[in-house]
Amino acid sequence: MNNLSVEHLTGIKDLTKNDIELIFKTADSFKDVINRPIKKVPSLRDITIANLFFENSTRTRLSFELAEKRLSADVINFSAANSSVKKGETLIDTVNNILAMKVDLVVMRHPNPGAAKFLSERIDAKVVNAGDGTHEHPTQALLDAYSIREQLGPDFKGKKVVIVGDIRHSRVALSNIYCLQKLGAEVMVCGPTTLIPKHIEELGVLVEHDLKKALAWCDVANMLRIQLERQDIQFFPSLREYSMLFGLTKEILDSLDKKIVVMHPGPINRGVEISSDVADSDQSIILQQVENGVAIRMAVIYLLAAQISR
Amino acid sequence: MDKRTILNSKHFEITLNRLASQLKENHQSFENTVLIGLQPRGIHVLNRLKKILEKDLNTTIKCGQLDITFYRDDFRRREQPIIPSVTNIDFIIENKNVVLIDDVLFSGRTIRSGLDALLAFGRPKRVELLTFIDRRFERHLPIQPDYTGKTVDTLSSQRVSVEWQEVEGEDKVVLFEEA
Numbered sequence: 369m370n371n372l373s374v375e376h377l378t379g380i381k382d383l384t385k386n387d388i389e390l391i392f393k394t395a396d397s398f399k400d401v402i403n404r405p406i407k408k409v410p411s412l413r414d415i416t417i418a419n420l421f422f423e424n425s426t427r428t429r430l431s432f433e434l435a436e437k438r439l440s441a442d443v444i445n446f447s448a449a450n451s452s453v454k455k456g457e458t459l460i461d462t463v464n465n466i467l468a469m470k471v472d473l474v475v476m477r478h479p480n481p482g483a484a485k486f487l488s489e490r491i492d493a494k495v496v497n498a499g500d501g502t503h504e505h506p507t508q509a510l511l512d513a514y515s516i517r518e519q520l521g522p523d524f525k526g527k528k529v530v531i532v533g534d535i536r537h538s539r540v541a542l543s544n545i546y547c548l549q550k551l552g553a554e555v556m557v558c559g560p561t562t563l564i565p566k567h568i569e570e571l572g573v574l575v576e577h578d579l580k581k582a583l584a585w586c587d588v589a590n591m592l593r594i595q596l597e598r599q600d601i602q603f604f605p606s607l608r609e610y611s612m613l614f615g616l617t618k619e620i621l622d623s624l625d626k627k628i629v630v631m632h633p634g635p636i637n638r639g640v641e642i643s644s645d646v647a648d649s650d651q652s653i654i655l656q657q658v659e660n661g662v663a664i665r666m667a668v669i670y671l672l673a674a675q676i677s678r
Numbered sequence: 679m680d681k682r683t684i685l686n687s688k689h690f691e692i693t694l695n696r697l698a699s700q701l702k703e704n705h706q707s708f709e710n711t712v713l714i715g716l717q718p719r720g721i722h723v724l725n726r727l728k729k730i731l732e733k734d735l736n737t738t739i740k741c742g743q744l745d746i747t748f749y750r751d752d753f754r755r756r757e758q759p760i761i762p763s764v765t766n767i768d769f770i771i772e773n774k775n776v777v778l779i780d781d782v783l784f785s786g787r788t789i790r791s792g793l794d795a796l797l798a799f800g801r802p803k804r805v806e807l808l809t810f811i812d813r814r815f816e817r818h819l820p821i822q823p824d825y826t827g828k829t830v831d832t833l834s835s836q837r838v839s840v841e842w843q844e845v846e847g848e849d850k851v852v853l854f855e856e857a
Contacts, residue, residue: 370761
């Protein structure tokens with residue numbers, strides 16, 4: 369099958385293993401393209417894409433914009449901070465106004481969980497979810513898994529990945545759990561009890577509260593940022609205490625009897641969830657993740673745009 | 679389905695040798711010439727010619743594989759997106775003579791995409807086109823080969839397929855009606 373089974377990318381939950389592998393295979397070609405002297409292909413010359421960011425973002429927005437431009441699509445950008453959303457316009461109205469300008473595909477980040485799905489059911493354009501509240505962030509999970517595949521090979525069976533940190537508020541964690549499990553990997557989450565959602569075991573993940581034990585178990589550690597902006601109450605006494613118990617330092621890494629791969633979706637809080645020397649070490653693939661992000665987003669947009677008929 | 683062989687293995691080999699000789703005539707030592715095969719099936723023509731030429735000239739010839747999927751003009755006009763093959767060109771073609779190689783020249787659209795794709799690797803001095811089979815009278819674009827293995831006159835409902843010993847088990851060219 370050379371076609372995705374979905375019409376929009378709202379979450380990893382809706383994808384099949386074949387979909388994910390198709391995206392990876394297409395991304396391989398795009399990774400080749402973005403390493404050439406001329407990093408652009410003309411595939412999406414007649415496609416217009418709107419990037420709607422109702423929530424702050426640097427990496428994801430730049431990555432999407434670059435991916436779209438490297439595919440030769442026309443791009444318009446919108447961020448809620450300086451827009452009519454502040455004047456009380458509803459999401460559907462905002463988006464329909466933008467679609468009236470003949471847009472084929474919408475990339476949206478929104479603070480409300482389910483916003484991407486809500487939109488995809490109501491508008492006549494392709495929707496790519498670039499993060500919806502604490503729900504999903506599918507392209508991040510795809511690029512994370514793609515980066516793991518690059519390090520450990522294409523077979524995820526038996527590979528062990530631990531996600532450390534604020535699982536409760538993290539869309540990256542949920543998307544990663546779905547994605548890695550579909551590919552056959554084993555997933556563990558690790559963090560303070562207050563930041564691990566109740567009943568998360570029902571997703572088939574292991575839960576651990578001791579960072580050292582979790583690291584001894586895994587092949588890959590994905591360190592998440594503490595999302596202070598999503599925390600309405602205090603979930604742990606202090607950042608300093610969190611850092612002592614769940615921060616990844618060179619000392620802990622060196623005490624392990626194997627070399628694990630260290631990942632971080634960014635932005636990094638140096639000295640909180642990850643120490644500077646670990647973030648900059650050769651075990652860290654943080655910058656490869658960013659590079660792969662462009663290739664993955666090119667692949668997703670290319671495959672979805674292929675479904676648009678004129 | 680009625681399959682007719684229009685080139686058997688003996689003539690197949692003669693044709694390849696003739697193409698190699700023609701290339702030698704025009705490019706002599708291949709110092710400033712690179713051969714680029716179009717994915718997927720042009721690669722077989724490329725590999726055979728490379729083998730013959732390198733044996734004759736006792737030198738290595740720079741060769742590359744070019745995938746044109748992202749440069750096609752029928753994106754979204756097909757039922758399913760085409761999954762790209764590998765592009766493997768580890769040199770810059772700036773100021774080089776490039777021989778673009780494919781197995782069958784039909785509408786000329788693949789070659790047009792190939793020319794576009796090629797530009798991502800530099801500005802060649804000159805580009806030539808070699809096709810093993812030229813289905814003349816079927817062209818949609820003003821593109822003609824510089825080297826032709828065999829010219830065949832066909833109806834557009836027919837298909838011409840070049841088969842290779844290393845893939846299909848026998849060197850031959852067959853003509854058949856599309857099912």
